[in-house]
Amino acid sequence: METLSTSLAFGGVQGVYRHTSAATGTNMTFSVYVPAHAKGEKLPVLWYLSGLNCTHANVTEKGEYRHACAEFGLILVAPDTSPRGEGVPDDPGGAYDFGLGAGFYVDATEPPFAANYRMWSYVTEELPALIAAEFPTDMDRQSIFGHSMGGHGALTIGLTLPDRFRAVSAFAPIVAPGQVPWGHKAFSGYLGDNRAAWRKHDAVALIEDGARRKDLLVDQGDADTFLGEQLKPNLLAEACSDAGIDLTLRMQPGYDHSYFFISTFMEDHIRWHAERLEIAPERAVENVEL
């Protein structure tokens, strides 16, 4: 693992790192924020998965998560959204919603994408092992959230691995990729016609097929231009209602799909995760004033 940059921020270290990934066959870049902590202290890990066209950098620069992560003593990890580099196949037309920047957190099975687009394995296996080895983590206390395509990733990973992640939340997630244009395009390209594989990467379908969590938190702006065609949080609300999952779905009047929306509700989400990660109250109190 190579350190590309580190800066002190809110008493902790915001770093950007690069490593060679066996899962994707490429170099992968990610960011990690490690708050100030006592020598030997192991901190819970909050995973943030980003949306279409993003890298680790978008949330790192615009997410406004460091204050709350410092307060609660949470490590935040922000992976990239796809493999990148020479020889990595992209959307034939260079579209933003497939290929580079649009891995959709699946292991592709279709050529020519199957060789590199293995973001499920990368985010759930390879990168966690690296994070556990390199940072002061308590890997028994992890949780996950994300935005848009990354909200899809957080929901599907959290529903598939309920014992690993103590909490799951999302900002404006794609909740049913099998039922919307972005998902159709991505899953056709990465997974082909295998609809059973699609269902394993569709939060609503996973719940319909029996996946369960105690609760979920979703914030969604009602001025989000993708709301009606691509996001459809009502489908998640219906599935959760049928399945007895306690979904807190907050429609936020006037908010759009941007990081101005995400940053507004970032602290709320981190508090939601901190409560479920059983942050010791004195940890929070000690770090409130920076």
Added chain:
Amino acid sequence: METLSTSLAFGGVQGVYRHTSAATGTNMTFSVYVPAHAKGEKLPVLWYLSGLNCTHANVTEKGEYRHACAEFGLILVAPDTSPRGEGVPDDPGGAYDFGLGAGFYVDATEPPFAANYRMWSYVTEELPALIAAEFPTDMDRQSIFGHSMGGHGALTIGLTLPDRFRAVSAFAPIVAPGQVPWGHKAFSGYLGDNRAAWRKHDAVALIEDGARRKDLLVDQGDADTFLGEQLKPNLLAEACSDAGIDLTLRMQPGYDHSYFFISTFMEDHIRWHAERLEIAPERAVENVEL
């Protein structure tokens, strides 16, 4: 004035706007954050001046000021750092520290810069008039802060117009441009050999020449690579000490020159301004929970 974008953020509106500037003879872009407020309410205005190579966008995306501005009911205005566009002369070598992105908040008198590089007039006269006309402002309550070259701008403007600005603070400011390489290059290019003109745009010289404020706040990272050669906050500390100005200079161990540093101390600075802008306590309390 043309609206380029608006997004809801922390209950208020983060906008980006463009207008044709008579001062610079170019189009100028700036951002304004207007927090939620009662109908007819007029809000104090906090000016943020940016550093070398920045536009309005850097602090707008990375500054993490909206939470505190919403809490205290402060409008934040972020101007650009120079004129831009076809025909605007730049550093002959395209350097980052002169010309485009490096206006140094002076009215240039030297050709070929004198026609466009009139950032003093732009920031102290033309843009305030536009802001007063277009936004719900209480222009009797203004204050100013900035970063690096923008810290220089905030200090010199705040020292020159002490009655207009109720508070002045800076992150890692250039405090004595007349004594450091960045300032020598900029002032030689914009102001020529007229050392009297230089002194009117040098915070330390202004104080030596009699400018006064009650107090100032400066945060400075001690891991800032520009500290020793370009920033030299000790020169400001000496001038303030001699002049009886109550300078709070906080050397922040481990912090660099980046927005990771700025965002860490942003809330502190906004609180400093809010106190001096006499924000009604109930205003703050009403808006704490968003």
